[in-house]
Amino acid sequence: MRASRGWIGRQAVVPHIDGVAESGPKPRSKHRGETTMDHYAGIDVSLECSSVCVVDANGKIVREAKVASEAEALIGWFRSLGFELARIGLEAGPLSQWLYAAMKKAGLAVELLKTRHASDAFKAMPVKSDRNDARNIAQLIRLGWFRPVHCKSMSAQETRAMLTARKLIQAKLQDFENSLRGILRGFGLKVGKTTKRSFAARIGELVAGHPALETIAAATLAIHAVLLREFNGFEKRVRAMSLLDAKARLLMSMPAVGPIISLTYASAIDDPARFTSSKRAGPLFGLTPKKYQSGETDYSGRISKNGDASVREALYEAAHIILTKPIKGCAQLKSWAMRIAKRAGMSKAKVALARKLAVIMLRMLKDNVPFKATAMAA
Template identity: 45%
Template sequence: MKYFAGLDVSLEETAICVVEESGRIVKEMRAASEPEALIKALRKVGLPLERLGLEACSLTAWLHDGLRAEGLPAICIETRQANAAMKTMPNKTDRNDARALAQIMRTGWYRQVHVKSRQCRLWRALLVARRTVLNEMRSIENVARAMLRETGVKLGTPSRTAFADRVRELAGTEVMAMVEPLLAILSVMLKEFARLTKQVLDIVRKEEVCRRLMSAPGVGPITALAFRATVDRPERFGSSRTVGAHLGLTPALSVGRDRRPGQVSRCGDELARTALYEAAHSLLVRSKKWSSLRAWGMNIARRRGMARARVAVARKLGVILHRMWADATEFRFGKEPAALAA
């Protein structure tokens, strides 16, 4: 007899349901959402589990690693597919969700989600923290700009480090009393942002894969680490071409009037997708060295506009970076045509 389990994970408690291969419920229980508590509860059942399913959520990776370390056959499944099965239950409860997950495990109707290594999860958390600070700094700067515009003062485009001095130079006494607290907050955030950036640079300096990825034009430390943390293991992609679809940089299937033809799906990791898009912009606009990738992108820009060219180059750049990683090779600029070289 084979047995399967479904775990509906919440912040404090996890609902557990165990079914046999015929679909009959054998055991239902609840345990704290911690690896030790779940392992103890599942061991107490005393049945050999064939598969144990968890829906992807913020706690899943931590719980998955703990269960796997104890030899339990934990599987992380795609959220959308799990939700489709859960909708068949009459009422939305943790107990019913666990029942649905157990039946998914029994039938095999699921798509397994890759759980990244702990190191890659930490790297991604660092990048998210850095981006969050950057976004908040921009928000505060925009608020300060708006307050100064009310008095007719236009700041222009000072650098981030020169922003506070520029405000103090142009702002009047009345406005300055309101803006000074914002500048004090910006000063602290700027220091912490520099600390986070230094951590990224230190990691990239030691990480051989990141240094290899940075041989591609437009790819800096942030893009290299974001791509490294997102892909985790290059062998999990059967073909480099699937990386573009995985990161949401390929056209989505048009369903009714929901999407315009040619609009990218934007599924997958938003952090890596944004980093590749910014790298593509840098390659097309700032890079001066000729490469076949840049020539290809500029040809698209002339025919279809720069916005589409950025997306196309970002997708192709993701494919190239994966191939570079898998083959342990540097970026190939290609051979410049004789007419252009002259």
């Protein structure tokens, strides 16, 4: 079999362990007095199988394989290599946090890579494949050209899962209401303003005497009732979670921050001690402007929108409430944002206030102190 470019030695694909197809030169037996060389591995995680590449300190490929995307399979494959790995890297993703936690627990030196940085490094490659991605990750790990990502704790992941499920049901509930409104509008029937509880009764009034519309409304409202019941259940669970979570309770001492916003922010931060400065909260959630400077050109663009969009949305919502509603305890924050609104507009003022809230809330978590309006002078 002809060796492909970048490989060393004679290549062969051989069965190794269950769920693994392996390629690469057979490992040499180590002689007495021989110095060991550091090895680095990159994993491109897919749903069923992950591509794995191992390189030595010089960047030469030592081993490649397709391994089942299961923690036990990956751990078993790495332990079967016959040598220690200095570092293992994988991109942050849906399966990555679970695999990372399991491999870390097994004693492997594993790192989560920031997806944006890894994808930027891959753009120079003319051929996009899982094998090439694994090779690139291995080289990034070897050279140290990566930014590690924090792997959230299990409690933070559970909180995010609960908030995601709540948001999904809320979106589907709104979709059903909007779709039914659109159907009736085609027949000249206007639903008008309703609440979640009065929506079904209003639809029943409008479709009375229209057999076809009654059939449509009956089926749609039956699903609407189930979604509404489950959404109300999620609301109760989320509120109970916010009262039991010490960090969420602390954040709710700030005006305009309720259970949803506090849990969203607290679960995203997870461990406040990992931040050396509270000012890192702005760039973390993409609330700082992009910067471009080259020669005589120097300008700042729109916000980067990096990081967690749900946190950015929650902070913007809190800023909107502070600026548009009479909220006690935030007069200094509001006056600071209104000065920005006069010269740059209300939209930019809300973004600036959202960024300031992110910094303040992180400082509250780091110092473990509630919000103090007197300490918020601009």
